[in-house]
Amino acid sequence: MDEIDALRRMRTALAHEESPDRLAPRTDWRSGVAPRPRRSFKVPVLSVISTAALVAGAVVVISVTSSPAPDEGRPVRMGESKGPLEPGNALLVAATNVEKGATGKYWHTTRITGEIYAIGKSAADHYKLESRMQYDEWTDSRGKQCVAFGDLPARPWTALDKQKWEKAGAPTTVEFPIPEGTGGLFLKPTRTGGPCREVGERRFLGMTVKQLAGLPTQPEQLEKALLNIKGNWEAVSSKPGERPIRALKGDKRVRALSDAAGTLLGVAPAPPEVRAAAFRMLATLPGVKAEGETTDPLGRPGTVISLPVETTVPLGIYTAPKQLGTYRRQWIIDPDNGTLLAVRDLVATPPHGSRELPPGDDGKPRRLTVDTQPDRFHKRGEVSDYEVYAKAEWSDAVPR
Amino acid sequence: MVTARVVSPPAEKLDDSGIVAASLEDPEAFGELFRRHAPRLHAYIKRRLGPSLADDVVAETFATAFRQRGRFDGRAEFAAWLWGIASNVIARHHRQETRMYRAFARTGVDPAEDGVAELAGDRVDAQACGPRLAKALASLSAQDRSAVLLLAWGELSYAEIAATLDLPLGTVKAKIHRARTKLRKALPEEKNDG
Numbered sequence: 225m226d227e228i229d230a231l232r233r234m235r236t237a238l239a240h241e242e243s244p245d246r247l248a249p250r251t252d253w254r255s256g257v258a259p260r261p262r263r264s265f266k267v268p269v270l271s272v273i274s275t276a277a278l279v280a281g282a283v284v285v286i287s288v289t290s291s292p293a294p295d296e297g298r299p300v301r302m303g304e305s306k307g308p309l310e311p312g313n314a315l316l317v318a319a320t321n322v323e324k325g326a327t328g329k330y331w332h333t334t335r336i337t338g339e340i341y342a343i344g345k346s347a348a349d350h351y352k353l354e355s356r357m358q359y360d361e362w363t364d365s366r367g368k369q370c371v372a373f374g375d376l377p378a379r380p381w382t383a384l385d386k387q388k389w390e391k392a393g394a395p396t397t398v399e400f401p402i403p404e405g406t407g408g409l410f411l412k413p414t415r416t417g418g419p420c421r422e423v424g425e426r427r428f429l430g431m432t433v434k435q436l437a438g439l440p441t442q443p444e445q446l447e448k449a450l451l452n453i454k455g456n457w458e459a460v461s462s463k464p465g466e467r468p469i470r471a472l473k474g475d476k477r478v479r480a481l482s483d484a485a486g487t488l489l490g491v492a493p494a495p496p497e498v499r500a501a502a503f504r505m506l507a508t509l510p511g512v513k514a515e516g517e518t519t520d521p522l523g524r525p526g527t528v529i530s531l532p533v534e535t536t537v538p539l540g541i542y543t544a545p546k547q548l549g550t551y552r553r554q555w556i557i558d559p560d561n562g563t564l565l566a567v568r569d570l571v572a573t574p575p576h577g578s579r580e581l582p583p584g585d586d587g588k589p590r591r592l593t594v595d596t597q598p599d600r601f602h603k604r605g606e607v608s609d610y611e612v613y614a615k616a617e618w619s620d621a622v623p624r
Numbered sequence: 625m626v627t628a629r630v631v632s633p634p635a636e637k638l639d640d641s642g643i644v645a646a647s648l649e650d651p652e653a654f655g656e657l658f659r660r661h662a663p664r665l666h667a668y669i670k671r672r673l674g675p676s677l678a679d680d681v682v683a684e685t686f687a688t689a690f691r692q693r694g695r696f697d698g699r700a701e702f703a704a705w706l707w708g709i710a711s712n713v714i715a716r717h718h719r720q721e722t723r724m725y726r727a728f729a730r731t732g733v734d735p736a737e738d739g740v741a742e743l744a745g746d747r748v749d750a751q752a753c754g755p756r757l758a759k760a761l762a763s764l765s766a767q768d769r770s771a772v773l774l775l776a777w778g779e780l781s782y783a784e785i786a787a788t789l790d791l792p793l794g795t796v797k798a799k800i801h802r803a804r805t806k807l808r809k810a811l812p813e814e815k816n817d818g
Contacts, residue, residue: 226808227757227804227807227808227810227811228772228775228776228804230753230757230807230811231757231772231773231776231777231807232776232777234754234757234758235671235734235736235737235754235777237737238667238670238671238674238675238736238737239667239670239671239777240667241663241664241666241667242663242666242667243663244658244659244662244663247658247662247663247666247679247682248658248662250679251662251666251679251680251682251683251686339719355719355720357723357727359727359731361731369731369732369733371731371733372738373727373733373735373738375676375677375720375735397684399716402718402719404715404718404719404765404766405715405716405718405766406715406716407716407717407718407719408713408716408717410680418738421733421738423731423732423733424732426731426732538726541726541759541762541763542763543763
């Protein structure tokens with residue numbers, strides 16, 4: 225089987241062609257909304273495509289149903305702590321408390337990921353939107369999963385951004401530059417929901433749930449076990465193939481270990497003792513420090529643990545750099561319950577300068593430039609992206 | 625003076641370029657182009673971006689094509705012109721598309737197929753290398769991805785892809801070659817005669 229055949233066998237359920245009569249009403253994505261067409265022409269009577277669909281590029285006013293996330297307007301001050309907090313204090317408290325927690329039939333997480341994009345031409349005249357995806361995952365003791373995805377509508381980031389967005393005519397489709405070209409966001413409600421889908425056995429960090437349960441419960445041993453996990457652990461790598469975390473040095477090793485710890489504390493159905501060890505291991509990583517209290521993207525209070533990171537892109541995907549700033553990754557934890565509330569990245573150094581990229585097809589040199597960065601107008605301390613666990617709990621309730 | 629009223633032939637009998645020309649006078653005629661081209665284009669976009677985004681992208685593609693129909697000069701195939709517009713709209717969703725491939729790679733469930741009623745169970749078994757391919761697709765640049773998926777999912781020829789992406793044929797070949805190399809590495813190794 226060659227790779228083109230393999231691709232052809234992928235997503236076959238979506239390859240089905242639908243009749244134009246079924247498509248016409250559906251592609252009229254403004255149905256039921258009062259349109260404000262930019263140009264008028266005769267409404268086609270017999271043709272299958274409606275007027276609305278023809279001018280689908282026109283702007284529509286749809287109110288944004290949900291309000292912006294609370295408490296995200298002000299930059300979060302970094303390094304601020306309410307006293308001589310030991311780096312691992314909150315983590316150790318969390319570790320102690322998570323060990324006390326009861327387990328259940330399913331590990332259930334509801335996770336929302338957000339990215340904040342600048343829309344506009346200049347720092348003085350722009351607003352920020354957040355794109356959001358929601359993931360619901362139930363995992364049982366054998367690793368069987370039921371998963372649901374939701375593509376939540378984008379929305380203005382702060383109340384001020386909402387005002388500016390409204391002033392700009394409240395567009396429901398916006399475009400902005402990204403390193404790959406132009407990005408787009410929809411602010412109108414999306415079709416989401418539906419029951420979760422059963423999937424086969426899921427692995428976490430390459431391990432089955434059984435193997436997760438067998439991970440060491442002492443932080444030093446846990447670290448050793450994680451160091452042996454093979455994977456693509458670099459943010460930017462031109463070399464394909466999997467290597468253990470152990471093969472990395474310095475910051476890269478810390479970043480990979482912290483990612484692994486994040487998985488154990490987040491989506492993975494790791495037993496309480498392993499979670500506790502993951503908290504304790506995180507506390508020992510060089511560069512990790514406690515920063516005091518904050519609220520997470522859902523407005524819940526928590527304690528911040530942070531680590532400077534060179535880049536926030538997911539590990540193991542890219543062969544060229546995508547960012548021009550530096551960042552501070554924050555884990556917001558609830559020490560009393562021993563839970564991870566959220567992970568977010570704050571801009572430490574706003575995007576600046578440029579970077580050389582591998583040559584393009586014409587063989588000419590290319591550069592990554594600031595004007596392609598979603599966070600080009602961010603100031604130090606502003607949130608670049610986040611991942612928040614609305615739920616992360618053991619449950620006996622049947623997935624739905 | 626007598627004004628002659630030209631009665632144009634019904635849209636169904638015209639070729640694509642004829643309809644575009646007719647639609648300059650009579651916007652309704654454009655509907656026939658939707659009939660002819662939307663189903664296949666929609667199926668292709670669904671496969672790349674999932675059903676709910678596909679409806680929006682098709683709407684935007686036809687809206688753009690309609691607005692710009694005066695610029696269509698008939699020298700290229702209408703289909704290539706239309707698919708070229710669609711490719712630009714799809715490229716704006718590059719990140720969303722990448723996120724879905726990544727989620728598929730990570731969880732083994734393809735968000736693009738969310739809400740698709742058919743066969744939840746078999747799909748996972750039928751396409752065991754799906755997540756690995758998805759991971760490789762996530763790593764491709766927007767244009768390389770477009771080129772290889774126009775071939776595999778759009779079932780266009782190299783020449784049609786060149787026309788659609790407005791690139792020289794050699795560039796298209798190079799892009800597809802590079803994309804295939806990455807995708808091949810994602811597949812389990814097997815004996816290869818070729």
